[in-house]
Amino acid sequence: MLKNKSAYALIAPALAVLAVVIGYPIIRAIWLSFQADKHLDPDTGMFVEGGFAGMQHYLYWLTQRCMTPSGEIGTCPPGVISTDFWPAVRITLFFAVVTVVLETILGMWMATVMNRDFKGRGLLRAAVLIPWAIPTAVTAKLWQFIFADHGIVNSLLGTSVGWTTDPWAARFAVIIADVWKTTPFMALLILAGLQMIPKDVYEAARVDGASSWQIFTRITLPLVKPALMVAVLFRTLDALRMYDLPVILISASSNSPTATISQLVVEDMRQGHFNSASALSTLIFLLIFFVAFVMIKFLGADVSAKEGR
Known part of the structure:
Protein backbone atom coordinates (compact mmCIF):
# COMPACT_ATOMS: atom_id res chain seq x y z
CA MET A 1 0.00 0.00 0.00
CA LEU A 2 2.85 2.33 0.89
CA LYS A 3 4.52 1.58 -2.44
CA ASN A 4 1.32 2.46 -4.29
CA LYS A 5 1.09 5.78 -2.49
CA SER A 6 4.72 6.53 -3.33
CA ALA A 7 4.08 5.70 -6.98
CA TYR A 8 1.03 7.97 -7.11
CA ALA A 9 3.00 10.76 -5.50
CA LEU A 10 5.76 10.45 -8.08
CA ILE A 11 3.45 10.47 -11.10
CA ALA A 12 1.08 13.13 -9.76
CA PRO A 13 3.12 16.11 -11.07
CA ALA A 14 3.30 14.59 -14.55
CA LEU A 15 -0.43 13.85 -14.55
CA ALA A 16 -1.15 17.41 -13.44
CA VAL A 17 0.93 18.82 -16.30
CA LEU A 18 -0.80 16.51 -18.79
CA ALA A 19 -4.21 17.55 -17.45
CA VAL A 20 -3.35 21.19 -18.08
CA VAL A 21 -1.60 20.77 -21.42
CA ILE A 22 -3.99 18.18 -22.91
CA GLY A 23 -7.16 18.24 -20.86
CA TYR A 24 -7.77 21.98 -20.71
CA PRO A 25 -7.65 22.61 -24.51
CA ILE A 26 -10.10 19.74 -25.09
CA ILE A 27 -12.53 20.97 -22.46
CA ARG A 28 -12.18 24.55 -23.69
CA ALA A 29 -12.86 23.53 -27.31
CA ILE A 30 -15.95 21.56 -26.29
CA TRP A 31 -17.24 24.50 -24.23
CA LEU A 32 -16.68 26.94 -27.11
CA SER A 33 -18.49 24.61 -29.50
CA PHE A 34 -21.72 25.20 -27.56
CA GLN A 35 -21.35 28.99 -27.57
CA ALA A 36 -22.82 31.19 -30.29
CA ASP A 37 -20.70 33.65 -32.27
CA LYS A 38 -21.38 37.34 -32.17
CA HIS A 39 -24.33 37.92 -34.45
CA LEU A 40 -26.72 40.55 -35.70
CA ASP A 41 -29.91 40.81 -33.67
CA PRO A 42 -32.74 41.16 -36.24
CA ASP A 43 -34.88 43.04 -33.71
CA THR A 44 -32.37 45.72 -32.77
CA GLY A 45 -30.01 45.62 -35.74
CA MET A 46 -27.05 45.50 -33.32
CA PHE A 47 -24.29 42.95 -32.88
CA VAL A 48 -24.75 40.99 -29.64
CA GLU A 49 -22.64 38.49 -27.71
CA GLY A 50 -23.12 34.83 -28.47
CA GLY A 51 -24.46 33.00 -25.42
CA PHE A 52 -25.45 29.35 -25.34
CA ALA A 53 -26.03 27.91 -28.82
CA GLY A 54 -26.77 24.26 -28.05
CA MET A 55 -26.15 21.99 -31.03
CA GLN A 56 -26.27 24.85 -33.51
CA HIS A 57 -22.62 24.60 -34.62
CA TYR A 58 -22.75 20.82 -34.90
CA LEU A 59 -25.87 21.02 -37.07
CA TYR A 60 -24.11 23.71 -39.09
CA TRP A 61 -21.46 21.18 -40.09
CA LEU A 62 -23.46 17.96 -40.17
CA THR A 63 -26.60 19.22 -41.90
CA GLN A 64 -25.39 22.53 -43.44
CA ARG A 65 -27.93 24.42 -41.35
CA CYS A 66 -27.48 28.20 -41.48
CA MET A 67 -29.30 31.25 -40.19
CA THR A 68 -30.47 33.65 -42.87
CA PRO A 69 -30.14 37.45 -42.45
CA SER A 70 -33.83 37.55 -41.53
CA MET A 108 6.48 -4.50 -44.29
CA TRP A 109 8.60 -5.13 -47.36
CA MET A 110 11.22 -2.57 -46.30
CA ALA A 111 11.30 -3.91 -42.72
CA THR A 112 11.74 -7.47 -43.99
CA VAL A 113 14.69 -6.39 -46.11
CA MET A 114 16.30 -4.38 -43.31
CA ASN A 115 15.86 -7.29 -40.88
CA ARG A 116 18.23 -9.48 -42.88
CA ASP A 117 21.94 -9.77 -42.17
CA PHE A 118 24.00 -8.17 -44.94
CA LYS A 119 26.87 -5.75 -45.33
CA GLY A 120 25.79 -2.10 -45.11
CA ARG A 121 22.56 -2.84 -43.24
CA GLY A 122 23.12 0.06 -40.83
CA LEU A 123 23.69 2.50 -43.69
CA LEU A 124 20.51 1.32 -45.41
CA ARG A 125 18.46 1.79 -42.25
CA ALA A 126 19.78 5.33 -41.84
CA ALA A 127 19.11 6.18 -45.50
CA VAL A 128 15.55 4.85 -45.35
CA LEU A 129 14.70 7.23 -42.50
CA ILE A 130 15.71 10.36 -44.44
CA PRO A 131 12.25 11.01 -46.00
CA TRP A 132 10.60 10.70 -42.59
CA ALA A 133 13.13 13.11 -41.03
CA ILE A 134 12.50 15.82 -43.63
CA PRO A 135 9.93 18.42 -42.41
CA THR A 136 6.52 18.07 -44.06
CA ALA A 137 6.64 21.60 -45.47
CA VAL A 138 9.93 20.82 -47.22
CA THR A 139 8.51 17.53 -48.50
CA ALA A 140 5.46 19.31 -49.92
CA LYS A 141 7.58 21.90 -51.70
CA LEU A 142 9.87 19.18 -53.06
CA TRP A 143 6.97 17.22 -54.53
CA GLN A 144 5.33 20.43 -55.77
CA PHE A 145 8.45 20.97 -57.86
CA ILE A 146 8.40 17.33 -59.04
CA PHE A 147 4.70 17.51 -59.99
CA ALA A 148 4.87 20.93 -61.66
CA ASP A 149 3.41 21.28 -65.17
CA HIS A 150 6.91 21.12 -66.62
CA GLY A 151 8.37 19.20 -63.69
CA ILE A 152 10.29 15.96 -63.42
CA VAL A 153 7.30 13.58 -63.60
CA ASN A 154 5.79 15.04 -66.77
CA SER A 155 9.23 15.32 -68.36
CA LEU A 156 10.11 11.68 -67.65
CA LEU A 157 6.71 10.34 -68.70
CA GLY A 158 6.32 12.69 -71.65
CA THR A 159 2.88 13.77 -70.42
CA SER A 160 1.17 17.06 -69.59
CA VAL A 161 -0.87 16.00 -66.55
CA GLY A 162 -1.97 18.84 -64.29
CA TRP A 163 -0.87 17.19 -61.05
CA THR A 164 -1.74 20.23 -58.95
CA THR A 165 -4.90 21.30 -60.81
CA ASP A 166 -6.71 18.17 -61.98
CA PRO A 167 -8.83 16.86 -59.04
CA TRP A 168 -7.88 13.17 -59.17
CA ALA A 169 -4.30 13.81 -60.24
CA ALA A 170 -3.93 16.19 -57.28
CA ARG A 171 -5.27 13.54 -54.89
CA PHE A 172 -2.84 10.94 -56.18
CA ALA A 173 -0.02 13.49 -55.92
CA VAL A 174 -0.82 13.96 -52.23
CA ILE A 175 -0.97 10.19 -51.72
CA ILE A 176 2.38 9.61 -53.44
CA ALA A 177 4.07 12.37 -51.42
CA ASP A 178 2.58 11.12 -48.15
CA VAL A 179 3.54 7.50 -48.84
CA TRP A 180 7.09 8.56 -49.70
CA LYS A 181 7.42 10.50 -46.47
CA THR A 182 5.79 8.22 -43.89
CA THR A 183 6.52 4.70 -45.15
CA PRO A 184 9.87 4.76 -43.28
CA PHE A 185 7.93 5.39 -40.05
CA MET A 186 5.88 2.25 -40.66
CA ALA A 187 8.99 0.30 -41.60
CA LEU A 188 10.75 1.37 -38.39
CA LEU A 189 7.91 0.20 -36.13
CA ILE A 190 7.47 -3.08 -38.02
CA LEU A 191 11.23 -3.67 -37.94
CA ALA A 192 11.14 -3.38 -34.15
CA GLY A 193 8.52 -6.13 -34.09
CA LEU A 194 10.48 -8.34 -36.49
CA GLN A 195 13.58 -8.15 -34.34
CA MET A 196 11.61 -9.54 -31.38
CA ILE A 197 10.96 -12.81 -33.25
CA PRO A 198 13.46 -15.52 -32.17
CA LYS A 199 15.73 -16.76 -34.95
CA ASP A 200 15.22 -20.34 -33.73
CA VAL A 201 11.61 -20.24 -34.93
CA TYR A 202 12.70 -19.61 -38.51
CA GLU A 203 15.40 -22.27 -38.33
CA ALA A 204 12.90 -24.84 -37.07
CA ALA A 205 10.48 -23.95 -39.87
CA ARG A 206 13.17 -24.38 -42.51
CA VAL A 207 14.18 -27.76 -41.06
CA ASP A 208 10.53 -28.85 -41.33
CA GLY A 209 10.57 -27.89 -45.01
CA ALA A 210 8.41 -24.74 -44.85
CA SER A 211 8.53 -22.50 -47.90
CA SER A 212 9.32 -18.77 -47.72
CA TRP A 213 5.63 -17.91 -48.20
CA GLN A 214 4.59 -20.33 -45.43
CA ILE A 215 7.20 -18.86 -43.10
CA PHE A 216 5.93 -15.34 -43.82
CA THR A 217 2.21 -16.09 -43.46
CA ARG A 218 2.37 -18.58 -40.56
CA ILE A 219 5.28 -17.23 -38.51
CA THR A 220 6.22 -13.67 -39.42
CA LEU A 221 2.75 -12.16 -39.75
CA PRO A 222 1.22 -13.68 -36.59
CA LEU A 223 4.25 -12.83 -34.44
CA VAL A 224 4.67 -9.30 -35.81
CA LYS A 225 0.92 -8.54 -35.65
CA PRO A 226 1.07 -6.56 -32.34
CA ALA A 227 3.75 -4.19 -33.65
CA LEU A 228 2.10 -4.06 -37.07
CA MET A 229 -1.32 -3.09 -35.67
CA VAL A 230 0.20 -0.43 -33.42
CA ALA A 231 1.98 1.02 -36.46
CA VAL A 232 -1.28 0.98 -38.43
CA LEU A 233 -3.10 2.62 -35.51
CA PHE A 234 -0.59 5.46 -35.15
CA ARG A 235 -0.45 6.06 -38.88
CA THR A 236 -4.24 6.00 -39.29
CA LEU A 237 -4.75 8.55 -36.52
CA ASP A 238 -2.07 10.74 -38.08
CA ALA A 239 -3.66 10.48 -41.55
CA LEU A 240 -7.09 11.48 -40.22
CA ARG A 241 -5.71 14.85 -39.13
CA MET A 242 -3.65 15.48 -42.27
CA TYR A 243 -3.30 19.19 -42.98
CA ASP A 244 -0.01 20.68 -44.10
CA LEU A 245 0.86 18.36 -47.00
CA PRO A 246 -2.26 18.99 -49.17
CA VAL A 247 -2.31 22.67 -48.20
CA ILE A 248 1.26 23.35 -49.31
CA LEU A 249 1.34 20.89 -52.21
CA ILE A 250 -2.07 21.69 -53.75
CA SER A 251 -4.20 24.46 -52.21
CA ALA A 252 -5.33 25.94 -48.89
CA SER A 253 -8.87 26.53 -50.17
CA SER A 254 -11.67 24.72 -48.33
CA ASN A 255 -13.24 23.64 -51.64
CA SER A 256 -9.99 22.23 -53.00
CA PRO A 257 -10.23 18.64 -54.33
CA THR A 258 -7.71 17.66 -51.64
CA ALA A 259 -9.23 19.63 -48.75
CA THR A 260 -9.30 17.67 -45.48
CA ILE A 261 -11.42 18.28 -42.40
CA SER A 262 -8.45 19.76 -40.54
CA GLN A 263 -8.11 22.23 -43.38
CA LEU A 264 -11.70 23.35 -42.81
CA VAL A 265 -10.95 24.03 -39.14
CA VAL A 266 -8.09 26.38 -39.98
CA GLU A 267 -10.10 28.12 -42.72
CA ASP A 268 -13.05 28.62 -40.37
CA MET A 269 -10.76 30.13 -37.73
CA ARG A 270 -9.28 32.49 -40.32
CA GLN A 271 -12.81 33.73 -40.97
CA GLY A 272 -13.19 34.49 -37.25
CA HIS A 273 -15.64 31.66 -36.50
CA PHE A 274 -13.83 30.21 -33.51
CA ASN A 275 -16.88 28.56 -31.97
CA SER A 276 -17.95 26.65 -35.08
CA ALA A 277 -14.29 25.73 -35.64
CA SER A 278 -14.25 24.33 -32.10
CA ALA A 279 -17.32 22.23 -32.94
CA LEU A 280 -15.57 20.84 -36.02
CA SER A 281 -12.44 20.14 -33.95
CA THR A 282 -14.62 18.22 -31.50
CA LEU A 283 -16.11 16.20 -34.37
CA ILE A 284 -12.59 15.35 -35.56
CA PHE A 285 -11.66 14.33 -32.02
CA LEU A 286 -14.71 12.04 -31.82
CA LEU A 287 -13.88 10.52 -35.22
CA ILE A 288 -10.30 9.81 -34.21
CA PHE A 289 -11.42 8.44 -30.82
CA PHE A 290 -13.94 6.13 -32.53
CA VAL A 291 -11.36 4.82 -35.01
CA ALA A 292 -8.82 4.26 -32.23
CA PHE A 293 -11.42 2.45 -30.10
CA VAL A 294 -12.42 0.14 -32.96
CA MET A 295 -8.81 -0.67 -33.86
CA ILE A 296 -7.81 -1.36 -30.25
CA LYS A 297 -10.96 -3.25 -29.29
CA PHE A 298 -11.62 -5.31 -32.40
CA LEU A 299 -8.56 -5.26 -34.67
CA GLY A 300 -5.85 -6.14 -32.16
CA ALA A 301 -4.01 -2.82 -31.97
CA ASP A 302 -3.23 -3.30 -28.27
CA VAL A 303 -0.77 -0.54 -27.37
CA SER A 304 -0.12 -2.19 -24.01
CA ALA A 305 1.47 -5.13 -25.87
CA LYS A 306 -0.11 -7.62 -23.48
CA GLU A 307 -1.83 -10.76 -24.66
CA GLY A 308 -4.88 -12.39 -23.21
CA ARG A 309 -6.98 -9.28 -22.69
Whole structure:
Protein backbone atom coordinates (compact mmCIF):
# COMPACT_ATOMS: atom_id res chain seq x y z
CA MET A 1 0.00 0.00 0.00
CA LEU A 2 2.85 2.33 0.89
CA LYS A 3 4.52 1.58 -2.44
CA ASN A 4 1.32 2.46 -4.29
CA LYS A 5 1.09 5.78 -2.49
CA SER A 6 4.72 6.53 -3.33
CA ALA A 7 4.08 5.70 -6.98
CA TYR A 8 1.03 7.97 -7.11
CA ALA A 9 3.00 10.76 -5.50
CA LEU A 10 5.76 10.45 -8.08
CA ILE A 11 3.45 10.47 -11.10
CA ALA A 12 1.08 13.13 -9.76
CA PRO A 13 3.12 16.11 -11.07
CA ALA A 14 3.30 14.59 -14.55
CA LEU A 15 -0.43 13.85 -14.55
CA ALA A 16 -1.15 17.41 -13.44
CA VAL A 17 0.93 18.82 -16.30
CA LEU A 18 -0.80 16.51 -18.79
CA ALA A 19 -4.21 17.55 -17.45
CA VAL A 20 -3.35 21.19 -18.08
CA VAL A 21 -1.60 20.77 -21.42
CA ILE A 22 -3.99 18.18 -22.91
CA GLY A 23 -7.16 18.24 -20.86
CA TYR A 24 -7.77 21.98 -20.71
CA PRO A 25 -7.65 22.61 -24.51
CA ILE A 26 -10.10 19.74 -25.09
CA ILE A 27 -12.53 20.97 -22.46
CA ARG A 28 -12.18 24.55 -23.69
CA ALA A 29 -12.86 23.53 -27.31
CA ILE A 30 -15.95 21.56 -26.29
CA TRP A 31 -17.24 24.50 -24.23
CA LEU A 32 -16.68 26.94 -27.11
CA SER A 33 -18.49 24.61 -29.50
CA PHE A 34 -21.72 25.20 -27.56
CA GLN A 35 -21.35 28.99 -27.57
CA ALA A 36 -22.82 31.19 -30.29
CA ASP A 37 -20.70 33.65 -32.27
CA LYS A 38 -21.38 37.34 -32.17
CA HIS A 39 -24.33 37.92 -34.45
CA LEU A 40 -26.72 40.55 -35.70
CA ASP A 41 -29.91 40.81 -33.67
CA PRO A 42 -32.74 41.16 -36.24
CA ASP A 43 -34.88 43.04 -33.71
CA THR A 44 -32.37 45.72 -32.77
CA GLY A 45 -30.01 45.62 -35.74
CA MET A 46 -27.05 45.50 -33.32
CA PHE A 47 -24.29 42.95 -32.88
CA VAL A 48 -24.75 40.99 -29.64
CA GLU A 49 -22.64 38.49 -27.71
CA GLY A 50 -23.12 34.83 -28.47
CA GLY A 51 -24.46 33.00 -25.42
CA PHE A 52 -25.45 29.35 -25.34
CA ALA A 53 -26.03 27.91 -28.82
CA GLY A 54 -26.77 24.26 -28.05
CA MET A 55 -26.15 21.99 -31.03
CA GLN A 56 -26.27 24.85 -33.51
CA HIS A 57 -22.62 24.60 -34.62
CA TYR A 58 -22.75 20.82 -34.90
CA LEU A 59 -25.87 21.02 -37.07
CA TYR A 60 -24.11 23.71 -39.09
CA TRP A 61 -21.46 21.18 -40.09
CA LEU A 62 -23.46 17.96 -40.17
CA THR A 63 -26.60 19.22 -41.90
CA GLN A 64 -25.39 22.53 -43.44
CA ARG A 65 -27.93 24.42 -41.35
CA CYS A 66 -27.48 28.20 -41.48
CA MET A 67 -29.30 31.25 -40.19
CA THR A 68 -30.47 33.65 -42.87
CA PRO A 69 -30.14 37.45 -42.45
CA SER A 70 -33.83 37.55 -41.53
CA GLY A 71 -33.21 35.25 -38.57
CA GLU A 72 -34.77 32.14 -40.10
CA ILE A 73 -33.10 28.70 -40.22
CA GLY A 74 -32.41 27.25 -43.65
CA THR A 75 -29.91 25.34 -45.77
CA CYS A 76 -26.53 26.98 -46.19
CA PRO A 77 -26.07 28.52 -49.67
CA PRO A 78 -23.19 27.46 -51.94
CA GLY A 79 -19.91 29.05 -50.95
CA VAL A 80 -20.44 28.67 -47.21
CA ILE A 81 -17.62 26.61 -45.75
CA SER A 82 -19.97 24.09 -44.10
CA THR A 83 -21.02 22.86 -47.56
CA ASP A 84 -17.46 21.54 -47.95
CA PHE A 85 -17.71 19.38 -44.82
CA TRP A 86 -18.91 16.05 -46.25
CA PRO A 87 -16.63 16.23 -49.32
CA ALA A 88 -13.73 16.90 -46.93
CA VAL A 89 -14.75 13.91 -44.77
CA ARG A 90 -14.78 11.64 -47.83
CA ILE A 91 -11.39 12.94 -48.99
CA THR A 92 -9.89 12.53 -45.50
CA LEU A 93 -11.12 8.93 -45.21
CA PHE A 94 -9.94 8.23 -48.76
CA PHE A 95 -6.46 9.54 -47.98
CA ALA A 96 -6.35 7.62 -44.68
CA VAL A 97 -7.35 4.27 -46.20
CA VAL A 98 -5.21 4.44 -49.33
CA THR A 99 -2.07 5.84 -47.71
CA VAL A 100 -2.16 3.49 -44.71
CA VAL A 101 -2.67 0.41 -46.91
CA LEU A 102 0.19 1.38 -49.24
CA GLU A 103 2.48 2.35 -46.37
CA THR A 104 1.75 -0.90 -44.54
CA ILE A 105 2.59 -3.03 -47.58
CA LEU A 106 5.72 -1.08 -48.46
CA GLY A 107 6.73 -0.75 -44.80
CA MET A 108 6.48 -4.50 -44.29
CA TRP A 109 8.60 -5.13 -47.36
CA MET A 110 11.22 -2.57 -46.30
CA ALA A 111 11.30 -3.91 -42.72
CA THR A 112 11.74 -7.47 -43.99
CA VAL A 113 14.69 -6.39 -46.11
CA MET A 114 16.30 -4.38 -43.31
CA ASN A 115 15.86 -7.29 -40.88
CA ARG A 116 18.23 -9.48 -42.88
CA ASP A 117 21.94 -9.77 -42.17
CA PHE A 118 24.00 -8.17 -44.94
CA LYS A 119 26.87 -5.75 -45.33
CA GLY A 120 25.79 -2.10 -45.11
CA ARG A 121 22.56 -2.84 -43.24
CA GLY A 122 23.12 0.06 -40.83
CA LEU A 123 23.69 2.50 -43.69
CA LEU A 124 20.51 1.32 -45.41
CA ARG A 125 18.46 1.79 -42.25
CA ALA A 126 19.78 5.33 -41.84
CA ALA A 127 19.11 6.18 -45.50
CA VAL A 128 15.55 4.85 -45.35
CA LEU A 129 14.70 7.23 -42.50
CA ILE A 130 15.71 10.36 -44.44
CA PRO A 131 12.25 11.01 -46.00
CA TRP A 132 10.60 10.70 -42.59
CA ALA A 133 13.13 13.11 -41.03
CA ILE A 134 12.50 15.82 -43.63
CA PRO A 135 9.93 18.42 -42.41
CA THR A 136 6.52 18.07 -44.06
CA ALA A 137 6.64 21.60 -45.47
CA VAL A 138 9.93 20.82 -47.22
CA THR A 139 8.51 17.53 -48.50
CA ALA A 140 5.46 19.31 -49.92
CA LYS A 141 7.58 21.90 -51.70
CA LEU A 142 9.87 19.18 -53.06
CA TRP A 143 6.97 17.22 -54.53
CA GLN A 144 5.33 20.43 -55.77
CA PHE A 145 8.45 20.97 -57.86
CA ILE A 146 8.40 17.33 -59.04
CA PHE A 147 4.70 17.51 -59.99
CA ALA A 148 4.87 20.93 -61.66
CA ASP A 149 3.41 21.28 -65.17
CA HIS A 150 6.91 21.12 -66.62
CA GLY A 151 8.37 19.20 -63.69
CA ILE A 152 10.29 15.96 -63.42
CA VAL A 153 7.30 13.58 -63.60
CA ASN A 154 5.79 15.04 -66.77
CA SER A 155 9.23 15.32 -68.36
CA LEU A 156 10.11 11.68 -67.65
CA LEU A 157 6.71 10.34 -68.70
CA GLY A 158 6.32 12.69 -71.65
CA THR A 159 2.88 13.77 -70.42
CA SER A 160 1.17 17.06 -69.59
CA VAL A 161 -0.87 16.00 -66.55
CA GLY A 162 -1.97 18.84 -64.29
CA TRP A 163 -0.87 17.19 -61.05
CA THR A 164 -1.74 20.23 -58.95
CA THR A 165 -4.90 21.30 -60.81
CA ASP A 166 -6.71 18.17 -61.98
CA PRO A 167 -8.83 16.86 -59.04
CA TRP A 168 -7.88 13.17 -59.17
CA ALA A 169 -4.30 13.81 -60.24
CA ALA A 170 -3.93 16.19 -57.28
CA ARG A 171 -5.27 13.54 -54.89
CA PHE A 172 -2.84 10.94 -56.18
CA ALA A 173 -0.02 13.49 -55.92
CA VAL A 174 -0.82 13.96 -52.23
CA ILE A 175 -0.97 10.19 -51.72
CA ILE A 176 2.38 9.61 -53.44
CA ALA A 177 4.07 12.37 -51.42
CA ASP A 178 2.58 11.12 -48.15
CA VAL A 179 3.54 7.50 -48.84
CA TRP A 180 7.09 8.56 -49.70
CA LYS A 181 7.42 10.50 -46.47
CA THR A 182 5.79 8.22 -43.89
CA THR A 183 6.52 4.70 -45.15
CA PRO A 184 9.87 4.76 -43.28
CA PHE A 185 7.93 5.39 -40.05
CA MET A 186 5.88 2.25 -40.66
CA ALA A 187 8.99 0.30 -41.60
CA LEU A 188 10.75 1.37 -38.39
CA LEU A 189 7.91 0.20 -36.13
CA ILE A 190 7.47 -3.08 -38.02
CA LEU A 191 11.23 -3.67 -37.94
CA ALA A 192 11.14 -3.38 -34.15
CA GLY A 193 8.52 -6.13 -34.09
CA LEU A 194 10.48 -8.34 -36.49
CA GLN A 195 13.58 -8.15 -34.34
CA MET A 196 11.61 -9.54 -31.38
CA ILE A 197 10.96 -12.81 -33.25
CA PRO A 198 13.46 -15.52 -32.17
CA LYS A 199 15.73 -16.76 -34.95
CA ASP A 200 15.22 -20.34 -33.73
CA VAL A 201 11.61 -20.24 -34.93
CA TYR A 202 12.70 -19.61 -38.51
CA GLU A 203 15.40 -22.27 -38.33
CA ALA A 204 12.90 -24.84 -37.07
CA ALA A 205 10.48 -23.95 -39.87
CA ARG A 206 13.17 -24.38 -42.51
CA VAL A 207 14.18 -27.76 -41.06
CA ASP A 208 10.53 -28.85 -41.33
CA GLY A 209 10.57 -27.89 -45.01
CA ALA A 210 8.41 -24.74 -44.85
CA SER A 211 8.53 -22.50 -47.90
CA SER A 212 9.32 -18.77 -47.72
CA TRP A 213 5.63 -17.91 -48.20
CA GLN A 214 4.59 -20.33 -45.43
CA ILE A 215 7.20 -18.86 -43.10
CA PHE A 216 5.93 -15.34 -43.82
CA THR A 217 2.21 -16.09 -43.46
CA ARG A 218 2.37 -18.58 -40.56
CA ILE A 219 5.28 -17.23 -38.51
CA THR A 220 6.22 -13.67 -39.42
CA LEU A 221 2.75 -12.16 -39.75
CA PRO A 222 1.22 -13.68 -36.59
CA LEU A 223 4.25 -12.83 -34.44
CA VAL A 224 4.67 -9.30 -35.81
CA LYS A 225 0.92 -8.54 -35.65
CA PRO A 226 1.07 -6.56 -32.34
CA ALA A 227 3.75 -4.19 -33.65
CA LEU A 228 2.10 -4.06 -37.07
CA MET A 229 -1.32 -3.09 -35.67
CA VAL A 230 0.20 -0.43 -33.42
CA ALA A 231 1.98 1.02 -36.46
CA VAL A 232 -1.28 0.98 -38.43
CA LEU A 233 -3.10 2.62 -35.51
CA PHE A 234 -0.59 5.46 -35.15
CA ARG A 235 -0.45 6.06 -38.88
CA THR A 236 -4.24 6.00 -39.29
CA LEU A 237 -4.75 8.55 -36.52
CA ASP A 238 -2.07 10.74 -38.08
CA ALA A 239 -3.66 10.48 -41.55
CA LEU A 240 -7.09 11.48 -40.22
CA ARG A 241 -5.71 14.85 -39.13
CA MET A 242 -3.65 15.48 -42.27
CA TYR A 243 -3.30 19.19 -42.98
CA ASP A 244 -0.01 20.68 -44.10
CA LEU A 245 0.86 18.36 -47.00
CA PRO A 246 -2.26 18.99 -49.17
CA VAL A 247 -2.31 22.67 -48.20
CA ILE A 248 1.26 23.35 -49.31
CA LEU A 249 1.34 20.89 -52.21
CA ILE A 250 -2.07 21.69 -53.75
CA SER A 251 -4.20 24.46 -52.21
CA ALA A 252 -5.33 25.94 -48.89
CA SER A 253 -8.87 26.53 -50.17
CA SER A 254 -11.67 24.72 -48.33
CA ASN A 255 -13.24 23.64 -51.64
CA SER A 256 -9.99 22.23 -53.00
CA PRO A 257 -10.23 18.64 -54.33
CA THR A 258 -7.71 17.66 -51.64
CA ALA A 259 -9.23 19.63 -48.75
CA THR A 260 -9.30 17.67 -45.48
CA ILE A 261 -11.42 18.28 -42.40
CA SER A 262 -8.45 19.76 -40.54
CA GLN A 263 -8.11 22.23 -43.38
CA LEU A 264 -11.70 23.35 -42.81
CA VAL A 265 -10.95 24.03 -39.14
CA VAL A 266 -8.09 26.38 -39.98
CA GLU A 267 -10.10 28.12 -42.72
CA ASP A 268 -13.05 28.62 -40.37
CA MET A 269 -10.76 30.13 -37.73
CA ARG A 270 -9.28 32.49 -40.32
CA GLN A 271 -12.81 33.73 -40.97
CA GLY A 272 -13.19 34.49 -37.25
CA HIS A 273 -15.64 31.66 -36.50
CA PHE A 274 -13.83 30.21 -33.51
CA ASN A 275 -16.88 28.56 -31.97
CA SER A 276 -17.95 26.65 -35.08
CA ALA A 277 -14.29 25.73 -35.64
CA SER A 278 -14.25 24.33 -32.10
CA ALA A 279 -17.32 22.23 -32.94
CA LEU A 280 -15.57 20.84 -36.02
CA SER A 281 -12.44 20.14 -33.95
CA THR A 282 -14.62 18.22 -31.50
CA LEU A 283 -16.11 16.20 -34.37
CA ILE A 284 -12.59 15.35 -35.56
CA PHE A 285 -11.66 14.33 -32.02
CA LEU A 286 -14.71 12.04 -31.82
CA LEU A 287 -13.88 10.52 -35.22
CA ILE A 288 -10.30 9.81 -34.21
CA PHE A 289 -11.42 8.44 -30.82
CA PHE A 290 -13.94 6.13 -32.53
CA VAL A 291 -11.36 4.82 -35.01
CA ALA A 292 -8.82 4.26 -32.23
CA PHE A 293 -11.42 2.45 -30.10
CA VAL A 294 -12.42 0.14 -32.96
CA MET A 295 -8.81 -0.67 -33.86
CA ILE A 296 -7.81 -1.36 -30.25
CA LYS A 297 -10.96 -3.25 -29.29
CA PHE A 298 -11.62 -5.31 -32.40
CA LEU A 299 -8.56 -5.26 -34.67
CA GLY A 300 -5.85 -6.14 -32.16
CA ALA A 301 -4.01 -2.82 -31.97
CA ASP A 302 -3.23 -3.30 -28.27
CA VAL A 303 -0.77 -0.54 -27.37
CA SER A 304 -0.12 -2.19 -24.01
CA ALA A 305 1.47 -5.13 -25.87
CA LYS A 306 -0.11 -7.62 -23.48
CA GLU A 307 -1.83 -10.76 -24.66
CA GLY A 308 -4.88 -12.39 -23.21
CA ARG A 309 -6.98 -9.28 -22.69
